[in-house]
Amino acid sequence: MFGWEFPPHILGGLGTASYGLTKGMWECGDMDITFVIPKPYGDEDKSFAKIIGASQVPVAWRDVSHDYVESRIGKVMDPDEYFRLRDKIYADFNYMRTNDLGCIEFSGRYPDNLLEEINNYSIMAGVVARAEEFDIIHSHDWLTYPAGIHAKQVTGKPLVIHVHATDYDRSRGNVNPTVFGIERDGMLQADHIITVSELTRRTVIDKYGIDPAKVTTVHNAVVPLSEDLLNVEVNRPKEKVVTFLGRITMQKGPEYFVETAAKVLKLDHNVRFVMAGSGDMMDKMIDLAARRGIADRFHFPGFQKGKEVYQMLKASDVYMMPSVSEPFGISPLEAMQMGVPSIISKQSGCAEILHNVIKTDYWDVDAMADAVYSICNYPAMYNQLREDGMAEVAQITWDKAGRKVIDIYNKVLGKA
Amino acid sequence: MKAICFYFQIHQPFRLKRYRFFDIGNDHYYYDDFANDDIITRIAHKSYIPAAESLLRMIEASGRKFKCAISVSGVALEQIEVYVPELLDLLKKLVATGCVEILAETYAHSLSSLADPEEFANQVKVHDDKVNELFGVRPKVLRNTELIYCDDLAPQILAMGYKGVITEGAKHILGWKSPNYVYAAASAPKLKMLLKNDKLSDDITFRFSNTNWSEYPLTADKYIGWIADTPDEEQIFNLFMTMEAFGELQNRDSGIFQFLEALPRFAAERGIEFITPSEAVSKIKAVAELGVPFPMSWADEARDTSAWLGNQLQKEAFDKLYSVAERVRLCDDRRLKQDWYYLQASDHFFYMSTKHQADGEIHSLYSPYDSPYQAFTNYMNVLADFIVRVEEQYPLSIENEELNSLLTTIRNQAREIETLNKEVSSMRLNIEHYNEEHALREKVAEPEAKPAPKKPRAKKEIKADTSVSKPKKASKPRPAKTKQTPEKEK
Numbered sequence: 062m063f064g065w066e067f068p069p070h071i072l073g074g075l076g077t078a079s080y081g082l083t084k085g086m087w088e089c090g091d092m093d094i095t096f097v098i099p100k101p102y103g104d105e106d107k108s109f110a111k112i113i114g115a116s117q118v119p120v121a122w123r124d125v126s127h128d129y130v131e132s133r134i135g136k137v138m139d140p141d142e143y144f145r146l147r148d149k150i151y152a153d154f155n156y157m158r159t160n161d162l163g164c165i166e167f168s169g170r171y172p173d174n175l176l177e178e179i180n181n182y183s184i185m186a187g188v189v190a191r192a193e194e195f196d197i198i199h200s201h202d203w204l205t206y207p208a209g210i211h212a213k214q215v216t217g218k219p220l221v222i223h224v225h226a227t228d229y230d231r232s233r234g235n236v237n238p239t240v241f242g243i244e245r246d247g248m249l250q251a252d253h254i255i256t257v258s259e260l261t262r263r264t265v266i267d268k269y270g271i272d273p274a275k276v277t278t279v280h281n282a283v284v285p286l287s288e289d290l291l292n293v294e295v296n297r298p299k300e301k302v303v304t305f306l307g308r309i310t311m312q313k314g315p316e317y318f319v320e321t322a323a324k325v326l327k328l329d330h331n332v333r334f335v336m337a338g339s340g341d342m343m344d345k346m347i348d349l350a351a352r353r354g355i356a357d358r359f360h361f362p363g364f365q366k367g368k369e370v371y372q373m374l375k376a377s378d379v380y381m382m383p384s385v386s387e388p389f390g391i392s393p394l395e396a397m398q399m400g401v402p403s404i405i406s407k408q409s410g411c412a413e414i415l416h417n418v419i420k421t422d423y424w425d426v427d428a429m430a431d432a433v434y435s436i437c438n439y440p441a442m443y444n445q446l447r448e449d450g451m452a453e454v455a456q457i458t459w460d461k462a463g464r465k466v467i468d469i470y471n472k473v474l475g476k477a
Numbered sequence: 478m479k480a481i482c483f484y485f486q487i488h489q490p491f492r493l494k495r496y497r498f499f500d501i502g503n504d505h506y507y508y509d510d511f512a513n514d515d516i517i518t519r520i521a522h523k524s525y526i527p528a529a530e531s532l533l534r535m536i537e538a539s540g541r542k543f544k545c546a547i548s549v550s551g552v553a554l555e556q557i558e559v560y561v562p563e564l565l566d567l568l569k570k571l572v573a574t575g576c577v578e579i580l581a582e583t584y585a586h587s588l589s590s591l592a593d594p595e596e597f598a599n600q601v602k603v604h605d606d607k608v609n610e611l612f613g614v615r616p617k618v619l620r621n622t623e624l625i626y627c628d629d630l631a632p633q634i635l636a637m638g639y640k641g642v643i644t645e646g647a648k649h650i651l652g653w654k655s656p657n658y659v660y661a662a663a664s665a666p667k668l669k670m671l672l673k674n675d676k677l678s679d680d681i682t683f684r685f686s687n688t689n690w691s692e693y694p695l696t697a698d699k700y701i702g703w704i705a706d707t708p709d710e711e712q713i714f715n716l717f718m719t720m721e722a723f724g725e726l727q728n729r730d731s732g733i734f735q736f737l738e739a740l741p742r743f744a745a746e747r748g749i750e751f752i753t754p755s756e757a758v759s760k761i762k763a764v765a766e767l768g769v770p771f772p773m774s775w776a777d778e779a780r781d782t783s784a785w786l787g788n789q790l791q792k793e794a795f796d797k798l799y800s801v802a803e804r805v806r807l808c809d810d811r812r813l814k815q816d817w818y819y820l821q822a823s824d825h826f827f828y829m830s831t832k833h834q835a836d837g838e839i840h841s842l843y844s845p846y847d848s849p850y851q852a853f854t855n856y857m858n859v860l861a862d863f864i865v866r867v868e869e870q871y872p873l874s875i876e877n878e879e880l881n882s883l884l885t886t887i888r889n890q891a892r893e894i895e896t897l898n899k900e901v902s903s904m905r906l907n908i909e910h911y912n913e914e915h916a917l918r919e920k921v922a923e924p925e926a927k928p929a930p931k932k933p934r935a936k937k938e939i940k941a942d943t944s945v946s947k948p949k950k951a952s953k954p955r956p957a958k959t960k961q962t963p964e965k966e967k
Binding site: 324327328329416417418419420427428430431432434435438439440441442444445446448449 | 497498499501788789790792793794831847848850851853854855857858
């Protein structure tokens with residue numbers, strides 16, 4: 062499997078989903094998984110998959126001793142593994158910027174030279190493909206499609222790509238032609254395509270012109286929360302709290318959240334709105350909240366990570382995700398796990414599988430305001446959504462998703 | 478002799494329009510007129526009218542041997558009057574044949590029997606009056622909303638003057654017993670119960686055009702055959718269904734109307750007659766008493782009240798609604814009373830059901846909302862506004878009992894004032910009589926001399942008096958009498 066993010070060092074939903082799915086598949090048994098990520102930190106959970114860090118894969122020969130390798134990267138990779146990979150270098154990449162071990166350094170984030178990193182990742186994939194033994198290649202999201210294609214060309218093994226998002230979602234329709242090119246190339250070369258929702262599946266078929274027969278939807282799931290996360294301590298304000306959690310970008314529809322807040326606050330002053338996260342539209346949103354005259358009840362606590370996310374959810378009475386286009390959207394499921402009633406847009410992939418949430422159109426500010434008011438003012442509504450929501454989300458587990466992916470593998474390998 | 482007892486239900490609620498929380502306190506009109514007009518007109522033309530016409534033909538063709546009962550909720554009657562009066566004419570025609578009985582039910586198609594006995598009695602009475610006004614008959618048998626019934630209700634129903642009640646033949650109540658007999662209520666043995674034959678009723682309502690059903694296609698011959706082949710002791714077959722079954726649930730081209738119209742002929746061949754519920758309860762003896770400890774109904778798989786009061790949302794909305802019942806009854810604002818009825822329709826609660834399995838389908842089929850949560854939000858917003866209006870009349874800060882006693886005092890005072898007024902006017906009459914007699918006497922004694930100055934004085938006094946109390950009532954009879962008395966004496 063090629064991925065870009067892996068917990069605990071994640072930037073968005075991609076890492077969580079890759080992790081959950083891999084673990085879910087492992088739970089179904091009889092499977093060895095190798096997971097390649099750009100830059101491991103050493104604290105990843107390695108119990109169910111072998112993790113290879115792209116930053117530790119040599120692409121150019123360096124004559125180094127075992128001890129030296131041990132001292133340099135022993136924390137994240139076994140030196141023997143390094144030497145095994147070193148034997149499989151297939152071309153001279155000394156002209157590239159390599160380090161003392163002959164490896165290319167990856168940031169593992171989304172830097173400005175992202176396209177260059179994607180290319181480097183694909184070069185590295187050639188080495189891994191030659192060194193490892195496997196039956197199938199699985200690429201998570203467009204960043205790793207080139208690597209998947211490369212591995213397929215080297216080994217002739219079938220390629221499955223996993224579409225967690227498309228550029229149509231990220232850009233509200235104004236696609237970047239380069240990104241589109243990479244995505245489409247990946248889809249055409251793939252033997253099978255897995256999408257995270259029916260919504261994404263339609264995009265892949267309609268916008269990228271892919272044969273519907275090779276596109277299957279496998280909805281995401283959630284990992285059950287641990288006890289200490291569920292019981293995380295937090296001070297609650299005496300007002301009701303409505304929370305938006307995510308990147309403050311065009312895709313997430315933050316302006317609709319602000320407009321909803323303005324509508325609700327006009328009549329019900331006993332509510333606070335929180336927009337947690339960061340993004341390119343943050344300043345604009347602060348400005349908009351001020352212009353609507355609700356800044357005293359509208360808060361921007363910034364980017365939340367790890368435990369803070371759960372503290373934030375614990376303190377909330379309503380969770381809102383007014384995404385304009387969301388391939389799946391795992392965060393409402395997390396909110397439901399914490400017992401927070403959720404309002405999501407119909408344009409989100411998770412709306413396809415969730416029942417005990419309020420679904421509205423992302424632009425229907427009136428309907429969202431109404432729902433917020435209703436949950437804050439009618440205890441029965443809050444309790445019903447809370448209890449049924451928790452029960453529902455407990456049924457959405459990764460092993461079911463993993464089972465579906467395995468079925469797809471079998472089909473691709475002609476075993477089914 | 479075996480008999481078929483048909484009963485058809487007609488009901489449509491007043492659906493609510495999209496009502497946002499910022500409308501609370503500003504907008505007091507709650508209904509989606511367009512949808513209501515559209516739905517009842519469509520269903521009337523697709524189903525109610527053709528079905529009523531079929532019934533009329535069946536009655537005529539069978540020489541008035543075909544009989545059935547129809548129940549129309551009060552809110553549906555109102556909609557029919559406004560939107561499809563031609564259906565009302567047809568119903569009147571049906572009732573006029575004498576072969577169609579109209580049943581009693583709650584005016585608002587409400588669940589009041591589960592919450593508020595006074596409201597229940599009141600609504601049934603209002604519905605009876607409406608039926609009497611439109612059709613000129615008074616119902617004798619009660620069908621509670623959605624066939625809800627339990628032991629607690631029986632004594633009240635009997636006390637309200639009904640001889641029989643129509644309800645569900647739920648399996649968990651009947652056990653090994655058959656619904657094809659007349660039963661008596663355990664808590665009020667004089668009240669007879671007619672139980673719906675689930676299997677035979679649903680064969681028509683839900684399965685008739687289902688090609689996957691092993692008995693498809695269902696013919697009138699076969700259907701009557703099933704009834705005829707039952708043991709001889711089984712006397713009555715209660716086929717209770719919504720009238721929408723004809724033309725709406727079962728499409729016109731499935732042949733449902735032909736099936737219906739063919740029934741009397743085959744029934745006559747097999748010696749089966751038709752009977753109305755009131756004939757059934759008066760003619761047929763009850764075989765046993767039947768106890769129903771918990772409310773049952775004809776809805777959903779569970780056949781209980783969980784379709785309307787199954788989850789927290791429904792219970793909250795229901796409790797909130799009936800928390801103001803007493804106050805609304807104290808009010809005499811007509812619009813408020815009207816909204817009170819419309820908001821009680823069981824359908825509003827039906828839309829809030831969160832059942833997701835087989836039953837969920839039927840809930841979402843009827844619901845104008847996308848989700849139960851939306852239904853709840855909308856309803857609660859409307860209810861919030863309604864309660865604000867009730868409070869404007871009688872603030873919640875005053876206890877119900879206190880308010881009650883204040884109101885009785887006011888009523889008593891009004892009564893007292895009335896009696897005093899009567900006394901005053903009769904006294905006044907006496908004075909006038911006295912004056913007139915006096916004047917006449919004087920006339921006799923001194924013609925043309927004294928009466929002139931005396932009369933105006935008397936008038937003035939009276940006028941001053943009447944302006945204090947009731948000017949119209951007191952002043953009117955006076956001139957009449959004054960005219961009469963001299964004439965008589967002449």
